[in-house]
């Protein structure tokens with residue numbers, strides 16, 4: 001039976017990056033993925049994911065983001081392709097909304113370049129937007145998006161170039177501690193390793209039952225619509241955005257990669273799901289939830305539907321990540337519960353997971369992400 005220094009379980013956003021960092025450091029490493037590379041079954045498909053530096057969710061993310069940008073650029077150099085596209089970004093809502101006020105707090109605390117604009121100023125400068133005058137927006141020039149599917153492909157490809165073994169269509173169906181290491185089973189084979197990195201996305205609670213209530217899958221839906229004024233929705237004229245309004249919280253992108261203006265709603269219709277039985281069909285109600293925001297805030301994008309996709313968030317109770325060692329088995333490290341905002345961090349989370357698997361202390365304050373914040377023995 002093959003023995004590895006480390007096995008990475010799940011080769012999506014986080015696992016592909018962890019595999020790369022481990023392999024690049026000379027570790028003998030195996031990556032196991034239940035579907036294909038890439039696939040559209042988990043949380044990273046649909047072309048791209050927003051990245052931004054002023055982080056309304058919590059300022060503690062900013063040091064990780066600086067490193068994430070650096071590592072995305074390093075991946076581009078190594079892979080010879082563009083992974084990061086900078087468009088600028090807007091975080092807007094009422095003046096006291098967490099989206100605007102939190103982004104401003106984070107920008108001030110970390111001296112991040114930004115401007116504060118009211119709704120009219122946004123509309124003049126970026127004519128694809130139609131915001132009410134009293135909305136407040138933080139504009140950050142460093143925001144943009146990561147080409148998420150390409151990034152997963154690039155990380156797996158580079159990991160293999162550094163010597164990683166990879167098996168797709170190899171679902172892990174069980175694992176157990178074995179001495180100070182682990183034994184991991186797929187349907188066809190078993191492997192042993194000194195360390196296990198669990199990066200199973202929406203299936204985290206399947207692999208580690210203790211995560212069942214801490215990393216909860218939720219169905220999401222994305223739409224791409226045909227702009228009526230395509231010139232307003234090009235990447236050089238339309239910054240990515242996060243918005244908060246009476247209808248909920250939405251995010252969106254300029255046209256890129258596939259045709260259409262892309263928009264999604266955080267927590268879409270609040271549908272907690274089973275990752276193996278998620279409803280992947282699209283229903284009229286799914287479109288209506290998204291069209292409501294397009295009609296109101298982006299009327300020049302309210303053309304025909306060009307694409308719609310389902311996807312999954314994996315939410316923790318406080319919507320902060322879990323980046324930690326397993327409470328009982330220190331040979332197992334966990335990257336889970338990315339709560340719909342994780343992709344931008346994959347590059348740095350991969351590096352953190354490689355540190356944990358190699359008994360190095362990551363150079364970040366990770367206390368926000370400890371698993372024991374949810375209670376002893378969690």
Ligand SMILES: Cc1cc2nc3c(=O)[nH]c(=O)nc-3n(C[C@H](O)[C@H](O)[C@H](O)COP(=O)(O)OP(=O)(O)OC[C@H]3O[C@@H](n4cnc5c(N)ncnc54)[C@H](O)[C@@H]3O)c2cc1C
Pocket residue numbers: 009010011012013014015032033034035039041042043044048049050051170171172173199200201202203204207220221222251264311312313335336337338339340341342343344345
């Ligand atoms: C609609 C949508 C929009 C989003 N927008 C943004 C955004 O703009 N910005 C942002 O930063 N983040 C965003 N996110 C969140 C981000 O995409 C996720 O946080 C990120 O992909 C999580 O990475 P992961 O590695 O945990 O999961 P995934 O990327 O889903 O990877 C998990 C992998 O593990 C595999 N796996 C699972 N179980 C097993 C098993 N037993 N054996 C082998 N393999 C297994 C899966 O097949 C999958 O490939 C969005 C998510 C969604 C759904």
